Amino acid sequence: MSAYRFAVNVLPKDGILDPQGRAVEGSLGHLGVEGVSGVRVGRRVELTIEADNEGDARTIVERLASELFSNPLIESFAIEWVDIHAGAGR
Amino acid sequence: MSAYRFAVNVLPKDGILDPQGRAVEGSLGHLGVEGVSGVRVGRRVELTIEADNEGDARTIVERLASELFSNPLIESFAIEWVDIHAGAGR
Helix, strand or coil: CEEEEEEEEEEECCCCCCHHHHHHHHHHHHHCCCCEEEEEEEEEEEEEEEECCHHHHHHHHHHHHHHHHCCCCCEEEEEEEECCCCCCCC | CEEEEEEEEEEECCCCCCHHHHHHHHHHHHHCCCCEEEEEEEEEEEEEEEECCHHHHHHHHHHHHHHHHCCCCCEEEEEEEECCCCCCCC
16 A cells, blocks of 8 residues: 545636635735736645555545535536655645 | 736645544545545635736735735645646636
8 A cells, every 4th residue: 555645626617706716806906916817716635545556546536526625517626646755844 | 018827725734723624534434435644625726917027926926825815824835837828627
């Protein structure tokens, strides 16, 4: 068994209303920041999976991403591999 | 002026209680999933910044990450560059 660490990035799909993103854009004026657009706010889930091989680990993370971490009607997700030895400060 | 797209990943700092992560771990048994640990749930913010150069854009995104997107007492953030031409499906 080996340990594999992944991150799942979940964002509202294009065309889906993103009220948190609009709220961020609305607050930029108060900060005196200009030139910012296209703000999308989503989730990031990091997790470690113990599995026999990377393929088995990916099968599990894909299932969790689609069934538990995201709502496929309104959100899309992307899975990235995280270097388990580079976690300092995270 | 050029457009630069970034993602800001915000996660609870090590040692800080992460109730959402615990909730995910608690629900894994119901899904029949084993071998998952170290779940951390945070935010991901993607945004486009118009600036004269990449350095100016990075200065803005770092300010937003520390002042608006994260609480530096309990959260850490990492900034990544996003390929603005590879956004299909996101």
